[in-house]
Amino acid sequence: MKKIFSTIFVLFFLILPGFAGEETPFVFEDFIEGDMPPVVDGRIVDSYLPDQTSQTKYIRINFHFMLDDTGNGNFTETDNGCYLPSDPLSVQHTGYWYSRKVINMANYRLYDNKQMNLLPGNNTPVLNTRYRYVLKGVYFHRNSQLCQFTLSSGYGSTLNNTYGEDLGEAINIFFTQKLPTSNAAGFAVMSGNRYVVMHAAWEGYCTNFTNGYGLWVVAGALNHEIGHNLSLYHTMRLNYGPCSWSWDDYCDDTPTRQEAYDITLVDPCCGWNGGNNPNCSNNLMDYSGSHALTPDQIARVHYCLVNSMCNYWTYSYSDFDINGNMTSTIVIKPGEDIILDGSPAVTEDDKYFVSVQKSDKWFNRYGTEHMRWLTAQEVTQIGAFDIRNFCDGELTLEEGCYYRVKLAVESWHEKTLLIYISGALEDRVPVMTSNALPYGVAEASSVYSAGGYDYNAWKAFDGEDQSGGGNWTMWISQYQSPYQSQWVSYEFEVPTYAAGYYILPELGYCEDRAPKNWRLEGFNGNCWMNLDEQENILINQDWTSAGLDFPIDVPRLYQKYRLKVKEVNGSEVVSVRRLKLKGPSPADMVPIMESNNLPTGVAQASSIYLSNTAYDAWKAFDGDDESSSSWTMWISNPAFPFVSEWLSFQLPSDCYVTGYFILPQLDGLSDRAPKTWNFEAWNGSTWVVLDQQTNITWGTAGKTFQLQDPGSYDKYRLVVTQVHGSDVVSIRQLKLLGNPVD
Numbered sequence: 212m213k214k215i216f217s218t219i220f221v222l223f224f225l226i227l228p229g230f231a232g233e234e235t236p237f238v239f240e241d242f243i244e245g246d247m248p249p250v251v252d253g254r255i256v257d258s259y260l261p262d263q264t265s266q267t268k269y270i271r272i273n274f275h276f277m278l279d280d281t282g283n284g285n286f287t288e289t290d291n292g293c294y295l296p297s298d299p300l301s302v303q304h305t306g307y308w309y310s311r312k313v314i315n316m317a318n319y320r321l322y323d324n325k326q327m328n329l330l331p332g333n334n335t336p337v338l339n340t341r342y343r344y345v346l347k348g349v350y351f352h353r354n355s356q357l358c359q360f361t362l363s364s365g366y367g368s369t370l371n372n373t374y375g376e377d378l379g380e381a382i383n384i385f386f387t388q389k390l391p392t393s394n395a396a397g398f399a400v401m402s403g404n405r406y407v408v409m410h411a412a413w414e415g416y417c418t419n420f421t422n423g424y425g426l427w428v429v430a431g432a433l434n435h436e437i438g439h440n441l442s443l444y445h446t447m448r449l450n451y452g453p454c455s456w457s458w459d460d461y462c463d464d465t466p467t468r469q470e471a472y473d474i475t476l477v478d479p480c481c482g483w484n485g486g487n488n489p490n491c492s493n494n495l496m497d498y499s500g501s502h503a504l505t506p507d508q509i510a511r512v513h514y515c516l517v518n519s520m521c522n523y524w525t526y527s528y529s530d531f532d533i534n535g536n537m538t539s540t541i542v543i544k545p546g547e548d549i550i551l552d553g554s555p556a557v558t559e560d561d562k563y564f565v566s567v568q569k570s571d572k573w574f575n576r577y578g579t580e581h582m583r584w585l586t587a588q589e590v591t592q593i594g595a596f597d598i599r600n601f602c603d604g605e606l607t608l609e610e611g612c613y614y615r616v617k618l619a620v621e622s623w624h625e626k627t628l629l630i631y632i633s634g635a636l637e638d639r640v641p642v643m644t645s646n647a648l649p650y651g652v653a654e655a656s657s658v659y660s661a662g663g664y665d666y667n668a669w670k671a672f673d674g675e676d677q678s679g680g681g682n683w684t685m686w687i688s689q690y691q692s693p694y695q696s697q698w699v700s701y702e703f704e705v706p707t708y709a710a711g712y713y714i715l716p717e718l719g720y721c722e723d724r725a726p727k728n729w730r731l732e733g734f735n736g737n738c739w740m741n742l743d744e745q746e747n748i749l750i751n752q753d754w755t756s757a758g759l760d761f762p763i764d765v766p767r768l769y770q771k772y773r774l775k776v777k778e779v780n781g782s783e784v785v786s787v788r789r790l791k792l793k794g795p796s797p798a799d800m801v802p803i804m805e806s807n808n809l810p811t812g813v814a815q816a817s818s819i820y821l822s823n824t825a826y827d828a829w830k831a832f833d834g835d836d837e838s839s840s841s842w843t844m845w846i847s848n849p850a851f852p853f854v855s856e857w858l859s860f861q862l863p864s865d866c867y868v869t870g871y872f873i874l875p876q877l878d879g880l881s882d883r884a885p886k887t888w889n890f891e892a893w894n895g896s897t898w899v900v901l902d903q904q905t906n907i908t909w910g911t912a913g914k915t916f917q918l919q920d921p922g923s924y925d926k927y928r929l930v931v932t933q934v935h936g937s938d939v940v941s942i943r944q945l946k947l948l949g950n951p952v953d
């Protein structure tokens with residue numbers, strides 16, 4: 212790990228259309244300290260390049276409008292502040308409206324990545340940036356001392372320290388008033404609690420009232436400044452603005468000014484609107500107003516988000532991705548309304564359509580392709596949705612089923628899909644008898660010991676739910692006064708979905724040890740992601756005589772979870788009698804097949820009995836579990852002696868299969884049942900053996916086999932090398948048990 216200390220200047224000059232005048236460089240200074248591992252010479256390794264399967268990362272953003280003491284000089288809560296009485300839109304264009312517009316436009320510009328101009332003729336890939344913003348809060352501050360942009364050192368940090376919200380978990384954007392003598396500018400920090408100071412956006416709005424409100428420019432400037440927050444340097448300019456011939460931005464695929472000039476004999480550092488000239492830089496991190504980002508730049512952003520800004524990530528069902536990607540998953544319970552939070556980043560003219568999908572299988576946010584959406588209905592107002600009212604009022608939510616609700620938003624001629632899941636969940640943690648048995652690992656930040664008895668981490672996972680009664684099988688943290696944050700964690704053997712969790716503190720005695728403020732977190736390999744947060748859960752009010760269930764809005768595959776208790780109800784220790792991590796049990800990833808390739812996926816076999824399609828491969832995936840009477844099964848062609856036959860299924864997308872279920876033909880012809888076999892997955896170039904079984908005998912039922920070393924693959928097969936005496940193998944049902952992969 213290389214620690215880089217540098218003093219850099221980050222400043223962006225923004226010339227709003229309608230603003231006359233020469234660009235006047237200011238110099239601000241900001242002292243930056245940052246960690247940049249694992250990099251070579253400051254460069255990000257390619258493993259952070261996003262591809263089609265990379266998760267889009269949503270970043271929380273707070274907007275702050277700086278007004279003077281009398282409430283003038285910026286957008287307000289109730290109008291646009293620039294008093295254009297002839298225009299009725301003045302009162303509609305509040306700071307809230309403007310915030311949504313800017314976020315929406317900024318996200319659109321991130322989506323609309325462009326080919327870089329330089330070097331001419333380059334074929335540098337144009338990747339989906341795969342990061343977007345979610346507006347978390349909009350604030351208005353009346354302070355004549357701080358409302359106007361100044362050059363003085365420490366102005367930005369003063370703003371952030373005074374008014375910043377969710378420090379370290381949201382980027383705070385301060386919209387300040389224009390300095391009388393200046394053009395527009397911005398300011399951003401590259402480490403610590405991230406914030407941005409924007410300058411003169413409101414003046415640009417008022418000046419461009421009939422011409423797009425200056426949104427395009429402000430959104431571009433915002434993306435540039437947030438680019439600095441996300442570790443991007445200027446590509447050609449020094450950090451205080453002027454162009455350099457040899458500036459190194461730590462990205463190998465952005466040429467220097469000199470390199471471009473040597474080829475084109477045109478100075479590529481062209482300034483505002485220069486991006487329209489093919490010999491000029493159109494990079495977001497120059498001052499052109501264009502927004503091309505190269506793969507290395509995007510990789511730096513993702514590296515930064517994963518390694519030092521994971522607490523800024525969020526998932527919000529009011530946010531959306533203009534690209535039309537799925538953006539969010541929340542848990543709903545039967546009967547629960549869907550509430551949109553009132554600040555969707557869409558225009559007021561958008562139309563919303565809601566439709567519902569139902570399945571008895573768990574699915575990830577992308578769902579299963581073959582499932583049909585029930586009727587879409589137009590929604591005219593954002594607010595509380597009772598999804599039972601959709602589908603012509605005939606939808607009955609059933610326990611044990613999973614539902615997705617799609618909210619399509621017509622905006623930017625794209626649609627956005629949002630998803631909701633419901634269903635029965637079960638504790639995925641086994642009943643633990645020690646910190647590592649029967650499997651997985653329980654840990655805690657500290658353990659209380661008294662009288663030779665340890666209140667170990669695993670005692671929160673011991674399957675024991677009985678509160679009170681002098682029963683002390685629970686985790687208790689070490690005594691410390693005053694109480695400070697403590698955690699208990701469980702690591703699964705394989706990545707596992709948790710879509711909810713249950714906490715039972717010690718109740719009825721020592722209740723002050725019950726958690727009050729906490730987070731449930733999942734470890735992404737680099738940092739702990741916030742999956743759920745609860746505050747002010749109080750004894751005798753919320754904690755009464757029973758444990759409580761909490762949903763995880765965006766279930767993802769994590770191997771390790773922890774409950775981080777930041778505050779308790781008065782004690783110096785926290786005690787947790789039971790923690791359940793609840794998720795869907797692994798389900799058959801294969802759809803119910805109607806042929807070898809319908810509705811989706813591909814069933815194949817090494818051979819079919821006498822070429823009779825009645826015993827085709829897909830018959831083992833037809834959902835028919837009946838162990839007698841029917842002949843819907845795969846049967847291989849007779850071969851004596853029996854050598855080897857296989858049955859495979861190609862899934863429409865990668866699935867994390869943790870086990871499989873085989874039901875042979877067991878009624879009278881059990882000599883056809885498999886005896887010895889391999890279970891394998893195709894990794895793109897070769898078959899990987901995931902499980903081997905020998906000399907398996909059968910009774911009257913099928914059997915489930917767990918994989919010791921599962922992984923994500925889209926094609927699996929069963930290779931049978933011995934049967935119980937017959938010259939064919941017959942498989943009535945083969946299930947691939949697991950979870951879809953995000």
Ligand SMILES: [Zn+2]
Binds near residue numbers: 221223439445
């Ligand atoms: Zn800049």
